[in-house]
Amino acid sequence: MNKENDILKWFNGEISLEEIKKRYPQEDFSSLEKLGFYSKQIDIPKIDAQKALEDFKTRTFKKDETKVISLNFKSFLKIAAIFVVMLTSSYFLFFNNTKSYSTEIAQTETLSLPDNSEVILNAQSKLTFNKKEWKQSRNLNLKGEAFFKVTKGEKFTVKTDVGNIQVLGTQFNVKERANYFEVKCYEGSVRVTHNNKTTILTTGKAFRVVDGEIIETKDFYAKNPSWLAKESNFDNVPLWQVINELEIQYDITIKASNVNVNKMFSGSFTHTNKNMALQSVTIPLKLSYKINSKKVEFYNYEKN
Amino acid sequence: MSNPKHKLCDESYFNNFYLEHIQAVNNFAFYKCGDKAASLDYVQDAFAKIWENCSKIDFEKAKTYLFTTVNNLFLNAIRHQKVVLSYAKESPYIDKTNQSPEYLLEEDEFKKKLLSAISDLSEEQREVFLLNRMEDKKYREIADLLNISQKTVEKRMSAALKILRNKVDNLKV
Numbered sequence: 001m002n003k004e005n006d007i008l009k010w011f012n013g014e015i016s017l018e019e020i021k022k023r024y025p026q027e028d029f030s031s032l033e034k035l036g037f038y039s040k041q042i043d044i045p046k047i048d049a050q051k052a053l054e055d056f057k058t059r060t061f062k063k064d065e066t067k068v069i070s071l072n073f074k075s076f077l078k079i080a081a082i083f084v085v086m087l088t089s090s091y092f093l094f095f096n097n098t099k100s101y102s103t104e105i106a107q108t109e110t111l112s113l114p115d116n117s118e119v120i121l122n123a124q125s126k127l128t129f130n131k132k133e134w135k136q137s138r139n140l141n142l143k144g145e146a147f148f149k150v151t152k153g154e155k156f157t158v159k160t161d162v163g164n165i166q167v168l169g170t171q172f173n174v175k176e177r178a179n180y181f182e183v184k185c186y187e188g189s190v191r192v193t194h195n196n197k198t199t200i201l202t203t204g205k206a207f208r209v210v211d212g213e214i215i216e217t218k219d220f221y222a223k224n225p226s227w228l229a230k231e232s233n234f235d236n237v238p239l240w241q242v243i244n245e246l247e248i249q250y251d252i253t254i255k256a257s258n259v260n261v262n263k264m265f266s267g268s269f270t271h272t273n274k275n276m277a278l279q280s281v282t283i284p285l286k287l288s289y290k291i292n293s294k295k296v297e298f299y300n301y302e303k304n
Numbered sequence: 305m306s307n308p309k310h311k312l313c314d315e316s317y318f319n320n321f322y323l324e325h326i327q328a329v330n331n332f333a334f335y336k337c338g339d340k341a342a343s344l345d346y347v348q349d350a351f352a353k354i355w356e357n358c359s360k361i362d363f364e365k366a367k368t369y370l371f372t373t374v375n376n377l378f379l380n381a382i383r384h385q386k387v388v389l390s391y392a393k394e395s396p397y398i399d400k401t402n403q404s405p406e407y408l409l410e411e412d413e414f415k416k417k418l419l420s421a422i423s424d425l426s427e428e429q430r431e432v433f434l435l436n437r438m439e440d441k442k443y444r445e446i447a448d449l450l451n452i453s454q455k456t457v458e459k460r461m462s463a464a465l466k467i468l469r470n471k472v473d474n475l476k477v
Contacts, residue, residue, distance in 0.1 A: 041395035
Protein backbone atom coordinates (compact mmCIF):
# COMPACT_ATOMS: atom_id res chain seq x y z
CA MET A 1 0.00 0.00 0.00
CA ASN A 2 2.82 2.30 0.95
CA LYS A 3 4.72 1.43 -2.17
CA GLU A 4 1.68 2.19 -4.30
CA ASN A 5 1.31 5.53 -2.61
CA ASP A 6 4.95 6.32 -3.20
CA ILE A 7 4.62 5.37 -6.85
CA LEU A 8 1.65 7.69 -7.10
CA LYS A 9 3.72 10.43 -5.46
CA TRP A 10 6.49 9.76 -7.90
CA PHE A 11 4.14 10.14 -10.87
CA ASN A 12 2.74 13.25 -9.26
CA GLY A 13 6.22 14.73 -9.10
CA GLU A 14 6.31 14.78 -5.31
CA ILE A 15 9.28 12.46 -4.98
CA SER A 16 12.07 11.65 -7.43
CA LEU A 17 12.98 8.36 -9.07
CA GLU A 18 16.19 8.22 -7.02
CA GLU A 19 14.21 8.58 -3.83
CA ILE A 20 11.84 5.73 -4.62
CA LYS A 21 14.72 3.49 -5.72
CA LYS A 22 16.38 4.15 -2.37
CA ARG A 23 13.23 3.27 -0.48
CA TYR A 24 12.61 -0.02 -2.32
CA PRO A 25 16.03 -1.30 -3.39
CA GLN A 26 14.61 -4.73 -4.30
CA GLU A 27 12.01 -3.40 -6.72
CA ASP A 28 12.64 -3.03 -10.44
CA PHE A 29 11.17 0.29 -11.53
CA SER A 30 12.57 0.23 -15.04
CA SER A 31 9.35 -0.73 -16.80
CA LEU A 32 7.38 1.88 -14.81
CA GLU A 33 9.99 4.45 -15.68
CA LYS A 34 9.82 3.57 -19.37
CA LEU A 35 6.05 3.42 -19.28
CA GLY A 36 5.94 6.85 -17.71
CA PHE A 37 8.40 8.21 -20.22
CA TYR A 38 6.91 6.83 -23.42
CA SER A 39 3.34 7.54 -22.47
CA LYS A 40 4.24 11.22 -22.68
CA GLN A 41 4.94 10.88 -26.36
CA ILE A 42 1.49 10.01 -27.55
CA ASP A 43 0.40 12.10 -30.48
CA ILE A 44 -2.30 14.60 -29.64
CA PRO A 45 -4.30 16.14 -32.44
CA LYS A 46 -3.27 19.76 -32.74
CA ILE A 47 -6.23 22.06 -33.01
CA ASP A 48 -6.11 25.14 -35.18
CA ALA A 49 -8.07 27.19 -32.65
CA GLN A 50 -9.01 30.00 -35.06
CA LYS A 51 -10.21 27.60 -37.73
CA ALA A 52 -12.16 25.59 -35.17
CA LEU A 53 -13.81 28.80 -33.97
CA GLU A 54 -14.74 29.74 -37.53
CA ASP A 55 -16.28 26.29 -38.02
CA PHE A 56 -18.06 26.70 -34.76
CA LYS A 57 -19.59 30.01 -35.86
CA THR A 58 -21.15 28.38 -38.91
CA ARG A 59 -23.33 26.26 -36.63
CA THR A 60 -26.91 27.26 -36.00
CA PHE A 61 -27.83 27.79 -32.41
CA LYS A 62 -31.15 27.71 -30.73
CA LYS A 63 -30.91 30.36 -28.10
CA ASP A 64 -34.29 30.28 -26.49
CA GLU A 65 -34.15 32.62 -23.52
CA THR A 66 -37.13 34.69 -24.64
CA LYS A 67 -39.04 31.63 -25.70
CA VAL A 68 -38.72 30.24 -22.20
CA ILE A 69 -40.02 33.44 -20.70
CA SER A 70 -43.03 33.62 -23.00
CA LEU A 71 -43.76 29.98 -22.32
CA ASN A 72 -43.77 30.58 -18.61
CA PHE A 73 -45.99 33.58 -19.12
CA LYS A 74 -48.43 31.54 -21.17
CA SER A 75 -48.64 28.74 -18.66
CA PHE A 76 -49.08 31.35 -15.94
CA LEU A 77 -51.98 32.81 -17.90
CA LYS A 78 -53.45 29.34 -18.32
CA ILE A 79 -53.33 28.70 -14.60
CA ALA A 80 -54.73 32.13 -13.88
CA ALA A 81 -57.57 31.53 -16.31
CA ILE A 82 -58.34 28.18 -14.69
CA PHE A 83 -58.39 29.85 -11.31
CA VAL A 84 -60.69 32.60 -12.50
CA VAL A 85 -63.08 30.11 -14.04
CA MET A 86 -63.03 27.89 -10.96
CA LEU A 87 -63.48 30.76 -8.54
CA THR A 88 -66.32 32.36 -10.46
CA SER A 89 -68.10 29.08 -11.08
CA SER A 90 -67.72 28.02 -7.46
CA TYR A 91 -68.93 31.45 -6.40
CA PHE A 92 -72.04 31.03 -8.46
CA LEU A 93 -72.44 27.43 -7.34
CA PHE A 94 -71.96 27.89 -3.62
CA PHE A 95 -72.31 31.55 -2.77
CA ASN A 96 -75.07 32.68 -5.04
CA ASN A 97 -77.51 33.95 -2.45
CA THR A 98 -79.80 35.81 -4.75
CA LYS A 99 -83.11 34.04 -4.84
CA SER A 100 -85.40 34.74 -7.69
CA TYR A 101 -89.02 33.84 -8.31
CA SER A 102 -91.08 34.71 -11.32
CA THR A 103 -94.49 33.96 -12.72
CA GLU A 104 -95.73 33.71 -16.30
CA ILE A 105 -98.91 34.98 -17.79
CA ALA A 106 -102.08 33.67 -16.09
CA GLN A 107 -100.13 32.15 -13.19
CA THR A 108 -99.83 32.95 -9.49
CA GLU A 109 -97.34 31.65 -6.99
CA THR A 110 -97.30 31.60 -3.20
CA LEU A 111 -93.92 31.60 -1.51
CA SER A 112 -92.61 32.11 1.97
CA LEU A 113 -89.56 34.16 2.80
CA PRO A 114 -86.89 33.07 5.30
CA ASP A 115 -88.66 34.98 8.12
CA ASN A 116 -91.97 33.25 7.34
CA SER A 117 -93.38 36.30 5.67
CA GLU A 118 -95.67 35.29 2.88
CA VAL A 119 -95.65 36.58 -0.65
CA ILE A 120 -98.19 35.83 -3.33
CA LEU A 121 -97.01 36.71 -6.80
CA ASN A 122 -99.62 37.65 -9.37
CA ALA A 123 -99.26 36.86 -13.06
CA GLN A 124 -96.15 37.94 -14.95
CA SER A 125 -94.23 39.20 -11.95
CA LYS A 126 -90.73 38.76 -10.67
CA LEU A 127 -89.36 38.86 -7.14
CA THR A 128 -85.69 38.72 -6.16
CA PHE A 129 -83.93 38.99 -2.84
CA ASN A 130 -80.57 38.21 -1.23
CA LYS A 131 -80.83 35.22 1.08
CA LYS A 132 -77.56 35.97 2.88
CA GLU A 133 -78.34 39.56 3.74
CA TRP A 134 -81.91 38.77 4.66
CA LYS A 135 -81.20 38.74 8.40
CA GLN A 136 -79.67 42.22 8.35
CA SER A 137 -82.07 43.86 5.96
CA ARG A 138 -85.25 42.50 4.50
CA ASN A 139 -84.91 43.88 1.00
CA LEU A 140 -86.85 42.69 -2.01
CA ASN A 141 -86.97 43.74 -5.62
CA LEU A 142 -90.30 43.49 -7.33
CA LYS A 143 -91.49 43.80 -10.87
CA GLY A 144 -95.20 43.26 -11.34
CA GLU A 145 -97.82 42.64 -8.67
CA ALA A 146 -97.57 40.88 -5.33
CA PHE A 147 -99.37 40.67 -2.04
CA PHE A 148 -97.25 40.65 1.11
CA LYS A 149 -98.04 39.32 4.58
CA VAL A 150 -95.08 40.53 6.56
CA THR A 151 -94.23 39.08 9.97
CA LYS A 152 -93.05 41.58 12.57
CA GLY A 153 -89.33 42.26 12.61
CA GLU A 154 -86.71 44.45 11.00
CA LYS A 155 -87.60 47.00 8.37
CA PHE A 156 -89.12 45.28 5.35
CA THR A 157 -88.48 47.07 2.10
CA VAL A 158 -89.95 46.38 -1.32
CA LYS A 159 -88.07 48.15 -4.09
CA THR A 160 -89.64 48.82 -7.43
CA ASP A 161 -88.57 50.99 -10.31
CA VAL A 162 -91.22 53.52 -9.38
CA GLY A 163 -90.91 53.70 -5.62
CA ASN A 164 -90.03 51.95 -2.39
CA ILE A 165 -92.41 50.54 0.18
CA GLN A 166 -91.29 50.17 3.77
CA VAL A 167 -93.11 48.40 6.58
CA LEU A 168 -92.46 46.75 9.90
CA GLY A 169 -95.15 44.08 9.90
CA THR A 170 -98.32 44.22 7.92
CA GLN A 171 -100.22 43.06 4.88
CA PHE A 172 -100.14 45.01 1.69
CA ASN A 173 -100.35 44.67 -2.07
CA VAL A 174 -97.93 46.18 -4.53
CA LYS A 175 -98.76 46.48 -8.20
CA GLU A 176 -96.15 47.80 -10.55
CA ARG A 177 -97.12 47.55 -14.18
CA ALA A 178 -96.29 49.66 -17.18
CA ASN A 179 -97.14 53.29 -16.30
CA TYR A 180 -99.11 52.07 -13.32
CA PHE A 181 -98.07 51.82 -9.70
CA GLU A 182 -100.39 50.97 -6.83
CA VAL A 183 -99.88 50.11 -3.19
CA LYS A 184 -102.77 48.99 -1.04
CA CYS A 185 -102.51 48.53 2.71
CA TYR A 186 -104.67 45.76 4.19
CA GLU A 187 -103.33 45.79 7.73
CA GLY A 188 -100.99 47.89 9.85
CA SER A 189 -99.26 50.78 8.14
CA VAL A 190 -97.07 51.12 5.07
CA ARG A 191 -94.62 53.82 4.11
CA VAL A 192 -94.40 54.47 0.36
CA THR A 193 -91.56 56.52 -1.07
CA HIS A 194 -92.16 57.84 -4.56
CA ASN A 195 -89.97 60.52 -6.15
CA ASN A 196 -88.46 61.26 -2.72
CA LYS A 197 -91.94 61.92 -1.32
CA THR A 198 -93.08 59.73 1.52
CA THR A 199 -96.69 58.76 2.07
CA ILE A 200 -97.89 56.72 5.02
CA LEU A 201 -100.83 54.44 4.33
CA THR A 202 -102.99 53.05 7.07
CA THR A 203 -105.42 50.13 6.80
CA GLY A 204 -107.82 50.58 3.90
CA LYS A 205 -105.78 53.29 2.20
CA ALA A 206 -104.25 53.03 -1.26
CA PHE A 207 -101.56 54.88 -3.17
CA ARG A 208 -101.72 55.00 -6.92
CA VAL A 209 -99.51 56.53 -9.60
CA VAL A 210 -100.75 56.53 -13.19
CA ASP A 211 -98.48 57.84 -15.96
CA GLY A 212 -96.25 59.38 -13.30
CA GLU A 213 -99.09 61.28 -11.59
CA ILE A 214 -100.39 60.53 -8.15
CA ILE A 215 -104.11 59.78 -8.27
CA GLU A 216 -106.43 60.27 -5.32
CA THR A 217 -108.15 57.03 -4.33
CA LYS A 218 -111.09 56.12 -2.18
CA ASP A 219 -110.70 53.98 0.92
CA PHE A 220 -111.48 50.29 0.50
CA TYR A 221 -112.75 47.67 2.91
CA ALA A 222 -111.63 44.39 1.41
CA LYS A 223 -109.50 42.19 3.67
CA ASN A 224 -107.50 40.71 0.81
CA PRO A 225 -106.67 41.83 -2.70
CA SER A 226 -109.36 40.71 -5.08
CA TRP A 227 -106.89 38.85 -7.33
CA LEU A 228 -106.32 36.36 -4.54
CA ALA A 229 -109.96 35.38 -5.06
CA LYS A 230 -109.29 35.08 -8.78
CA GLU A 231 -110.80 38.44 -9.52
CA SER A 232 -109.40 41.81 -10.49
CA ASN A 233 -111.00 44.77 -8.83
CA PHE A 234 -110.74 48.33 -10.13
CA ASP A 235 -111.82 51.59 -8.63
CA ASN A 236 -111.73 54.53 -11.03
CA VAL A 237 -108.89 53.14 -13.09
CA PRO A 238 -108.24 54.04 -16.73
CA LEU A 239 -109.37 51.47 -19.27
CA TRP A 240 -105.87 50.80 -20.67
CA GLN A 241 -104.77 49.56 -17.27
CA VAL A 242 -107.77 47.22 -17.14
CA ILE A 243 -106.87 45.99 -20.63
CA ASN A 244 -103.28 45.32 -19.51
CA GLU A 245 -104.58 43.29 -16.63
CA LEU A 246 -106.92 41.31 -18.89
CA GLU A 247 -104.03 40.54 -21.21
CA ILE A 248 -101.89 39.30 -18.33
CA GLN A 249 -104.58 37.15 -16.78
CA TYR A 250 -105.88 35.54 -19.97
CA ASP A 251 -102.82 35.54 -22.25
CA ILE A 252 -104.55 37.47 -24.98
CA THR A 253 -103.79 40.63 -26.92
CA ILE A 254 -106.47 43.26 -26.93
CA LYS A 255 -106.77 45.73 -29.77
CA ALA A 256 -108.51 48.88 -28.65
CA SER A 257 -107.37 51.50 -31.17
CA ASN A 258 -110.95 52.66 -31.90
CA VAL A 259 -111.82 53.06 -28.26
CA ASN A 260 -111.03 55.80 -25.74
CA VAL A 261 -108.73 53.92 -23.40
CA ASN A 262 -108.56 56.78 -20.92
CA LYS A 263 -112.15 56.23 -19.85
CA MET A 264 -112.35 55.45 -16.15
CA PHE A 265 -113.51 52.02 -15.11
CA SER A 266 -114.82 50.91 -11.76
CA GLY A 267 -115.68 47.28 -11.28
CA SER A 268 -114.08 43.86 -11.42
CA PHE A 269 -113.52 40.88 -13.65
CA THR A 270 -113.01 37.23 -12.88
CA HIS A 271 -109.85 35.28 -13.70
CA THR A 272 -111.69 32.09 -14.45
CA ASN A 273 -114.01 32.87 -17.36
CA LYS A 274 -112.71 34.88 -20.29
CA ASN A 275 -116.09 35.75 -21.81
CA MET A 276 -117.54 36.83 -18.50
CA ALA A 277 -114.48 38.91 -17.75
CA LEU A 278 -114.59 40.61 -21.15
CA GLN A 279 -118.27 41.28 -20.74
CA SER A 280 -117.92 42.71 -17.28
CA VAL A 281 -115.36 45.17 -18.60
CA THR A 282 -117.00 46.11 -21.91
CA ILE A 283 -120.69 46.37 -20.99
CA PRO A 284 -120.41 49.09 -18.34
CA LEU A 285 -118.34 51.18 -20.79
CA LYS A 286 -120.82 50.60 -23.62
CA LEU A 287 -118.28 48.67 -25.67
CA SER A 288 -118.40 45.44 -27.57
CA TYR A 289 -115.70 42.90 -28.43
CA LYS A 290 -114.76 40.31 -31.02
CA ILE A 291 -112.66 37.24 -30.19
CA ASN A 292 -110.30 35.88 -32.82
CA SER A 293 -108.38 33.05 -31.06
CA LYS A 294 -105.86 34.93 -28.90
CA LYS A 295 -106.69 38.32 -30.34
CA VAL A 296 -109.56 40.39 -29.01
CA GLU A 297 -110.79 43.64 -30.48
CA PHE A 298 -112.76 46.24 -28.54
CA TYR A 299 -115.05 48.61 -30.42
CA ASN A 300 -117.91 51.00 -29.74
CA TYR A 301 -121.06 49.12 -30.59
CA GLU A 302 -123.07 52.33 -30.91
CA LYS A 303 -121.26 53.16 -34.12
CA ASN A 304 -121.95 49.81 -35.74
CA MET B 305 -24.30 42.85 -19.90
CA SER B 306 -23.59 44.48 -16.56
CA ASN B 307 -24.48 41.19 -14.92
CA PRO B 308 -21.22 39.21 -14.78
CA LYS B 309 -23.25 36.05 -15.13
CA HIS B 310 -24.10 36.97 -18.67
CA LYS B 311 -20.56 37.80 -19.66
CA LEU B 312 -20.46 34.57 -21.69
CA CYS B 313 -23.19 35.92 -23.92
CA ASP B 314 -20.81 38.65 -25.03
CA GLU B 315 -19.42 37.31 -28.29
CA SER B 316 -15.88 38.65 -27.91
CA TYR B 317 -15.69 37.27 -24.40
CA PHE B 318 -16.95 33.92 -25.60
CA ASN B 319 -14.44 33.85 -28.46
CA ASN B 320 -11.59 34.39 -26.01
CA PHE B 321 -12.98 31.68 -23.78
CA TYR B 322 -13.17 29.37 -26.78
CA LEU B 323 -9.61 30.04 -27.98
CA GLU B 324 -8.25 29.72 -24.48
CA HIS B 325 -9.67 26.27 -23.80
CA ILE B 326 -10.16 24.57 -27.15
CA GLN B 327 -6.83 22.75 -27.14
CA ALA B 328 -7.03 21.57 -23.54
CA VAL B 329 -10.58 20.38 -23.77
CA ASN B 330 -9.90 18.69 -27.10
CA ASN B 331 -6.97 16.85 -25.51
CA PHE B 332 -9.25 15.79 -22.73
CA ALA B 333 -11.87 14.53 -25.17
CA PHE B 334 -9.17 12.73 -27.10
CA TYR B 335 -7.86 10.96 -24.00
CA LYS B 336 -11.36 9.77 -23.36
CA CYS B 337 -12.32 8.54 -26.77
CA GLY B 338 -9.03 8.15 -28.62
CA ASP B 339 -10.61 9.36 -31.85
CA LYS B 340 -9.45 12.61 -33.41
CA ALA B 341 -12.58 13.45 -35.37
CA ALA B 342 -15.05 12.40 -32.68
CA SER B 343 -13.25 14.31 -29.94
CA LEU B 344 -13.49 17.58 -31.86
CA ASP B 345 -17.20 16.91 -32.43
CA TYR B 346 -17.79 16.47 -28.72
CA VAL B 347 -15.87 19.67 -28.00
CA GLN B 348 -17.78 21.71 -30.56
CA ASP B 349 -21.09 20.37 -29.23
CA ALA B 350 -20.06 21.28 -25.70
CA PHE B 351 -19.15 24.84 -26.74
CA ALA B 352 -22.47 25.10 -28.54
CA LYS B 353 -24.27 24.13 -25.35
CA ILE B 354 -22.42 26.81 -23.43
CA TRP B 355 -23.24 29.43 -26.05
CA GLU B 356 -26.91 28.46 -26.09
CA ASN B 357 -27.14 28.56 -22.30
CA CYS B 358 -24.73 31.43 -21.78
CA SER B 359 -27.14 33.36 -19.59
CA LYS B 360 -27.54 30.47 -17.19
CA ILE B 361 -23.88 29.63 -16.68
CA ASP B 362 -21.69 31.32 -14.13
CA PHE B 363 -18.66 32.41 -16.14
CA GLU B 364 -16.35 31.38 -13.33
CA LYS B 365 -17.63 27.83 -13.62
CA ALA B 366 -17.70 27.79 -17.41
CA LYS B 367 -14.47 25.77 -17.66
CA THR B 368 -15.77 23.04 -15.36
CA TYR B 369 -19.05 23.12 -17.24
CA LEU B 370 -17.17 22.68 -20.50
CA PHE B 371 -15.28 19.59 -19.33
CA THR B 372 -18.34 18.11 -17.65
CA THR B 373 -20.37 18.60 -20.81
CA VAL B 374 -17.75 16.86 -22.93
CA ASN B 375 -17.76 14.05 -20.41
CA ASN B 376 -21.55 13.74 -20.53
CA LEU B 377 -21.68 13.94 -24.32
CA PHE B 378 -19.15 11.17 -24.45
CA LEU B 379 -21.17 9.04 -22.06
CA ASN B 380 -24.35 9.72 -24.04
CA ALA B 381 -22.77 8.66 -27.33
CA ILE B 382 -24.40 5.39 -28.28
CA ARG B 383 -21.40 3.81 -29.98
CA HIS B 384 -17.87 4.35 -28.74
CA GLN B 385 -15.21 4.49 -31.39
CA LYS B 386 -12.28 2.17 -31.08
CA VAL B 387 -9.42 3.90 -29.35
CA VAL B 388 -6.67 4.66 -31.85
CA LEU B 389 -3.51 6.09 -30.34
CA SER B 390 -0.17 6.72 -31.92
CA TYR B 391 3.16 8.23 -30.96
CA ALA B 392 4.27 11.61 -32.11
CA LYS B 393 6.82 11.59 -34.93
CA GLU B 394 10.42 11.82 -33.87
CA SER B 395 9.75 10.83 -30.31
CA PRO B 396 13.04 10.23 -28.50
CA TYR B 397 14.06 7.02 -26.80
CA ILE B 398 14.63 6.94 -23.11
CA ASP B 399 18.34 6.17 -23.49
CA LYS B 400 19.45 8.68 -26.11
CA THR B 401 23.01 7.43 -26.09
CA ASN B 402 22.21 3.84 -26.91
CA GLN B 403 21.56 3.60 -30.66
CA SER B 404 22.17 -0.12 -31.14
CA PRO B 405 19.54 -1.68 -33.44
CA GLU B 406 18.82 -4.34 -30.88
CA TYR B 407 17.97 -1.75 -28.24
CA LEU B 408 15.88 0.32 -30.63
CA LEU B 409 13.91 -2.73 -31.69
CA GLU B 410 13.31 -3.67 -28.08
CA GLU B 411 12.13 -0.18 -27.25
CA ASP B 412 9.83 -0.03 -30.27
CA GLU B 413 8.31 -3.30 -29.17
CA PHE B 414 7.79 -1.90 -25.67
CA LYS B 415 6.19 1.24 -27.02
CA LYS B 416 3.79 -0.77 -29.15
CA LYS B 417 2.66 -2.85 -26.17
CA LEU B 418 2.30 0.23 -24.04
CA LEU B 419 0.15 1.93 -26.61
CA SER B 420 -2.23 -1.00 -26.88
CA ALA B 421 -2.29 -1.30 -23.09
CA ILE B 422 -3.27 2.35 -22.74
CA SER B 423 -5.92 1.89 -25.41
CA ASP B 424 -7.35 -0.97 -23.37
CA LEU B 425 -7.64 1.06 -20.17
CA SER B 426 -11.09 2.10 -19.10
CA GLU B 427 -11.88 5.59 -20.34
CA GLU B 428 -11.85 6.87 -16.76
CA GLN B 429 -8.41 5.46 -16.05
CA ARG B 430 -7.06 6.62 -19.38
CA GLU B 431 -8.22 10.19 -18.97
CA VAL B 432 -6.60 10.44 -15.53
CA PHE B 433 -3.41 8.72 -16.63
CA LEU B 434 -2.99 10.80 -19.78
CA LEU B 435 -3.89 14.09 -18.12
CA ASN B 436 -1.13 13.34 -15.63
CA ARG B 437 1.38 12.15 -18.21
CA MET B 438 0.72 14.35 -21.19
CA GLU B 439 -0.03 17.58 -19.41
CA ASP B 440 1.93 17.07 -16.19
CA LYS B 441 -1.19 17.80 -14.20
CA LYS B 442 -1.19 17.17 -10.47
CA TYR B 443 -3.90 14.90 -9.09
CA ARG B 444 -5.46 17.91 -7.41
CA GLU B 445 -5.81 19.74 -10.72
CA ILE B 446 -7.30 16.69 -12.41
CA ALA B 447 -9.79 16.31 -9.60
CA ASP B 448 -10.87 19.94 -9.99
CA LEU B 449 -11.13 19.58 -13.74
CA LEU B 450 -13.28 16.45 -13.61
CA ASN B 451 -15.27 17.61 -10.62
CA ILE B 452 -14.36 14.48 -8.63
CA SER B 453 -12.36 13.97 -5.44
CA GLN B 454 -8.58 13.73 -5.42
CA LYS B 455 -8.92 10.34 -3.78
CA THR B 456 -10.82 9.05 -6.80
CA VAL B 457 -8.17 10.41 -9.13
CA GLU B 458 -5.44 8.64 -7.15
CA LYS B 459 -7.38 5.38 -7.16
CA ARG B 460 -7.84 5.51 -10.91
CA MET B 461 -4.22 6.45 -11.47
CA SER B 462 -3.02 3.64 -9.25
CA ALA B 463 -5.23 1.12 -11.01
CA ALA B 464 -4.06 2.37 -14.41
CA LEU B 465 -0.39 2.04 -13.42
CA LYS B 466 -0.93 -1.46 -12.10
CA ILE B 467 -2.62 -2.63 -15.28
CA LEU B 468 -0.07 -1.01 -17.56
CA ARG B 469 2.88 -2.32 -15.59
CA ASN B 470 1.52 -5.85 -15.58
CA LYS B 471 0.84 -5.78 -19.28
CA VAL B 472 4.20 -4.44 -20.39
CA ASP B 473 6.03 -6.77 -17.99
CA ASN B 474 4.14 -9.85 -19.11
CA LEU B 475 4.69 -9.10 -22.72
CA LYS B 476 8.33 -8.52 -22.12
CA VAL B 477 8.80 -12.04 -20.91
